[in-house]
Amino acid sequence: MTRPIAAAALAAVLALPMAAAADMITVATNADIRSTNPGVNRDDNTDAVILHIVEGLVAYREDGTVGPLLAERVEMSADGRTYTFALRRGVRFHNGALMTSADVLWSWNRLMDAKTDWRCRNEFDGRGLFKVEAVEAPDATTVTMRIDRPSALFLATLARTDCGMTAVIHKDSVNADGSWKAPVGTGPFKLGDWRRGQQVILEKFADYATLPGPRDGYAGGKRPLVDQVKFLVIPDPSTVKAALLSGAVDASDVPDADLEEMKANPAIVLKSAPTPVMHGLLIQTQDPVLADVRVRQAISAALDTAEIVAAVSNGLGKPNASIVSTASAYYGAVQRESVPHDPARAKKLLAEAGYRGQPIKLIANKRPVVPSFSVAVIAQAMMQAVGLNVEIEVLEWATQLDRYQKGSYQMMSFSYSARFDPALSYEQVSGPKDKQPRKVWDDAEGLRLLDEVMTVTDKPARQALFDRMHRRFIETVPMLVLYNGVDSVAHSKRIEGYEPWLGAKPRLWGVKRLP
Secondary structure: OOHHHHHHHHHHHHOOOOOOOOOEEEEEEOOOOOOOOOOOOOOHHHHHHHOOOOOOOEEEOOOOOEEEOOEEEEEEOOOOOEEEEEEOOOOEOOOOOEOOHHHHHHHHHHHHOHHHOOOOHHHHEOOOOOEEEEEEEEEOOEEEEEEOOOOOOHHHHHOOHHHHHHOOOOHHHEOOOOOEOOOOOOOOEEEEEEEOOOEEEEEEOOOOOOOOOOEEOOEEOOOOOOOEEEEEEOOOHHHHHHHHHHOOOOEEEOOHHHHHHHHOOOOEEEEEEEEEEEEEEEEOOOOOOOOOHHHHHHHHHHOOHHHHHHHHOOOOOOEOOOOOOOOOOOOOOOOOOOOOOOHHHHHHHHHHHOOOOOOEEEEEOOOOOOOHHHHHHHHHHHHHHOOOOEEEEEOOHHHHHHHHHHOOOOEEEEEEOOOOOHHHHHHHHEOOOOOOOOOOEOOHHHHHHHHHHOOOOOHHHHHHHHHHHHHHHHHHOOEEEEEEEEEEEEEEOOEEOOOOOOOOOOOOOOOEEOO
16 A cells, blocks of 8 residues: 555544543454354454453353353263353343343353354254253253263353354343344443444443453453443554554554564554464375375475474464464473474485375465465475475465365465364364365374364363374374464553453453553
């Protein structure tokens, strides 16, 4: 964008109506929200705003595990099928009504009604990993939920942000005919003014009943410290940068290309945090050349992952060969194990495999939001250095995605979206290729371990399973995980407490404006 256009765009931002509150924090968002109906008509921007307003029984913590939120505690039966939620007392909705088990039941029944069109209904009605067979309220402060089989992912699914955190809302959120009106939730902020295409203003909920302790993902302490929060819609990154530097915006995400300029500005604070987004190289194990595990192991040994990650992430990324993200509570000593960069070993493995220069096509795209092409270029040079005949094929993203879905490739530079529980991250890449061609890891032992880790709820037992899966994964090399995504944010020194996290969404509780 040229400077005159950027200046005009910034002037338009500054011309937007300003709220009357003096104690406000303004955050830039690249698109308007789709609706105020949690988990229904939504996208990532919508979730980021609405999850300030509504809450569920449980929520994701900072490390990707699940903890109580509207529930004071959660107990699981010995057979792993019944969950008892003891509700927190004294929690109020934005209309002043006290929350009881009747509200939880009403909210659940509404979500499971097909007419609501909740995006996560199929996760709970038997089409997913389990089926909720009964939800009951023995008394005003207790809710029980019974599922048809034990699952380590039941609470994690309730907590999913794209599910609207399975929000508990008041009946006043809908009209008499059941149609959606506006969210009456229990969150630290309530809906104020939504001007479509321009801004969403949230107002502090003075009667919010916070959990004790510090902020912890979407759980923990959630204290609203400002009167209002404004999510300002600015689609153009250049205008976001200008608004941040001018003071029209207090905080925003920062693309990698702008990091150096932002670092040089003394009025701006830059912060980064790893996310479960996964960047790597897929290898088609059914390809005639790459079916030989020695060729795949040679590719692994040929890559200097640290050099690749440093180059493509502006030094912000941390090499990680594991499907388990570095931010996860399950990321431990075993997950840090990786194949060392060893060109001599790579050449030896290729000779043992009888590789004679057969061409290998590496598919990539040039979308600016992922490192697909830059990873491919550097990896190609490293693989060529050990004698692999690698060619890059650049495709439009839609075409690449179609090839991925069909399993029609030899190698592919690819990124997977975030999953908080490592079992779900493994599920993204694991499965029988004859039924799901997009799957990468079609290994009988790996699939058996995945089935087990999706059932076992004991943390040490799950850790042991994830350890075995990691070692099996880097041995069979169906994919080379390179690193996890990085959430980079910038904020004015006028505010305090604004922090990135693995959820990669802004959290405005615990954030205050300095005098």
